[in-house]
Amino acid sequence: MLLGHNHPAVVAAIREAVDNGSHFGSNHELEIRWAQAIQRLMPSAERVRFTSSGTEATLMALRLARAHTGRDKIIRFKTHFHGWHDHVAFGVSSHLDGSPAVGMLSPIAKSIVLLAPGDIEAVRAVLAEDDDIAGVILEPTDTSYGANLNLVATVIALR
Numbered sequence: 001m002l003l004g005h006n007h008p009a010v011v012a013a014i015r016e017a018v019d020n021g022s023h024f025g026s027n028h029e030l031e032i033r034w035a036q037a038i039q040r041l042m043p044s045a046e047r048v049r050f051t052s053s054g055t056e057a058t059l060m061a062l063r064l065a066r067a068h069t070g071r072d073k074i075i076r077f078k079t080h081f082h083g084w085h086d087h088v089a090f091g092v093s094s095h096l097d098g099s100p101a102v103g104m105l106s107p108i109a110k111s112i113v114l115l116a117p118g119d120i121e122a123v124r125a126v127l128a129e130d131d132d133i134a135g136v137i138l139e140p141t142d143t144s145y146g147a148n149l150n151l152v153a154t155v156i157a158l159r
Contacts (some may be wrong), residue, residue, distance in 0.1 A: 055083025058137065062087055065135035073132045077117040080139035087112060088137075 003010045021028070035048035051057040062074055074087065078096050082088035090101040091114045100109035113133070115122045127133055 053083070055085055055088075058082040058088060059085040062135070062137065069134040071132045071134035072111050073113055073130065074111065074134055075113045075115060075123060075126060075136040077115055077138050079117060080137075082137055082139065 017030075020030075024031075031050065035050070038048050039045050049057075049060070051060065065074065066072060076082070076088065076091060078091050079093070081092050086100075086104050086108045089104060090109060091098060091112070095101050096114070098109060098112065098114040100106050113126055113130070115126070117138075123136065
């Protein structure tokens with residue numbers, strides 16, 4: 001819709017794409033070219049993985065952090081939104097005390113260390129005291145709480 005209603009160039013591009021298929025069970029050439037374009041724009045992106053949603057992306061990121069480190073816990077920040085899977089479906093607008101949301105397993109909630117946004121001293125303290133932290137996830141933009149890029153840079157520097 002950003003390109004207008006029924007623009008001939010857009011319609012032609014859509015027809016050409018549909019002629020090549022509309023539902024692929026594995027990677028295809030255009031997906032690989034798209035990933036390479038992302039890597040050109042972001043040289044630090046050594047690998048690119050496409051997902052169907054942000055929820056799926058954060059779930060995979062937490063799983064990868066746990067698999068890579070062999071640790072169980074994740075530091076999150078109150079009011080930061082990361083999707084709707086059980087590891088992140090509390091502490092955004094309710095359950096700010098870290099208790100599990102209704103229908104959620106309490107062992108999952110116990111694997112999350114929920115801290116106040118912007119409290120870098122609390123992050124330092126948890127990292128110093130708890131050797132079971134697999135990673136830190138935060139919302140670096142102002143979607144839900146207001147940007148705090150100093151926190152992002154500091155968390156990155158701590159590891």
